[in-house]
Amino acid sequence: MTEDMIPVSPQNLMNFNCHYKNECFNDCCRDLNQALTPYDVLRLKNNLGMSSPDFLKTYTSLHYGPGSGLPVIEFKPNPATGYACPFVTADGCSVYEDRPGSCRMYPLARAIARSRQTGEITEYFALIEEPHCKGFGKKTGQTVKEWLKGQNVDKYNEENDKLMELISLKNQILPGKLEGVQSDMFYLGLYDLDEFLKQIVEKDLLSEFSLSKDLLARIKTDDEALLNLGIDWVKFKLFGIKMAYGE
Ligand code: SF4
Numbered sequence: 001m002t003e004d005m006i007p008v009s010p011q012n013l014m015n016f017n018c019h020y021k022n023e024c025f026n027d028c029c030r031d032l033n034q035a036l037t038p039y040d041v042l043r044l045k046n047n048l049g050m051s052s053p054d055f056l057k058t059y060t061s062l063h064y065g066p067g068s069g070l071p072v073i074e075f076k077p078n079p080a081t082g083y084a085c086p087f088v089t090a091d092g093c094s095v096y097e098d099r100p101g102s103c104r105m106y107p108l109a110r111a112i113a114r115s116r117q118t119g120e121i122t123e124y125f126a127l128i129e130e131p132h133c134k135g136f137g138k139k140t141g142q143t144v145k146e147w148l149k150g151q152n153v154d155k156y157n158e159e160n161d162k163l164m165e166l167i168s169l170k171n172q173i174l175p176g177k178l179e180g181v182q183s184d185m186f187y188l189g190l191y192d193l194d195e196f197l198k199q200i201v202e203k204d205l206l207s208e209f210s211l212s213k214d215l216l217a218r219i220k221t222d223d224e225a226l227l228n229l230g231i232d233w234v235k236f237k238l239f240g241i242k243m244a245y246g247e
């Protein structure tokens, strides 16, 4: 943690209030350098009624971690707007119901540790006090736990922790830089879900999996089921880990 990060526990008082009357309103949605998770992309593209290839092409940029080869998806930088998020408006966030997990958490940071014995997750939180953010020092009486509940962030954390587990597996099993084709699988199975589905149907991409008819039907309408399948597909293809339906 950096010196601007103050460790807090869920029972601590938050003393923070983000409000449209704050002089900094929307400042945190500018000068962005924000990575998106697979679940962020899923929620945003569905909010906008776009396919994943269209969403990714229109709103995001892709690069690969220099040491890991993992795909990193960020909002497309636009110097003309001061690197503002494409969804910020004078009235605030235009995709508020489906805003990314990191937008929900801010100004909190969350880290997790997973027990190797039980798989149980322990969460750690810290407040990031940045000078531009004027929400600090306002007494709301809310604890960190209550504030988090108001952000509806649990579902995002649950889904994003699956990505963290996958990255941890990659670091254990394939340390170093992924090959191009391996990086492409990560991108396809996790971020480009509509293209992934297309290839399942047209190219029999999951020929090693014995998918039930029910699951095959479900992934055509249920993006969360499709993302979970994408994660399992990457685990199988890159790490050789068989899931219940992988033969
Ligand atoms: S998605 Fe919404 S909350 Fe997040 S940076 Fe963009 S405008 Fe701000």
Ligand code: SF4
Binding pocket: 017, 018, 019, 022, 024, 025, 026, 027, 028, 029, 106, 107, 132, 133, 134, 135, 136
């Ligand atoms: S800078 Fe802080 S207080 Fe201001 S709008 Fe963003 S989160 Fe809210």
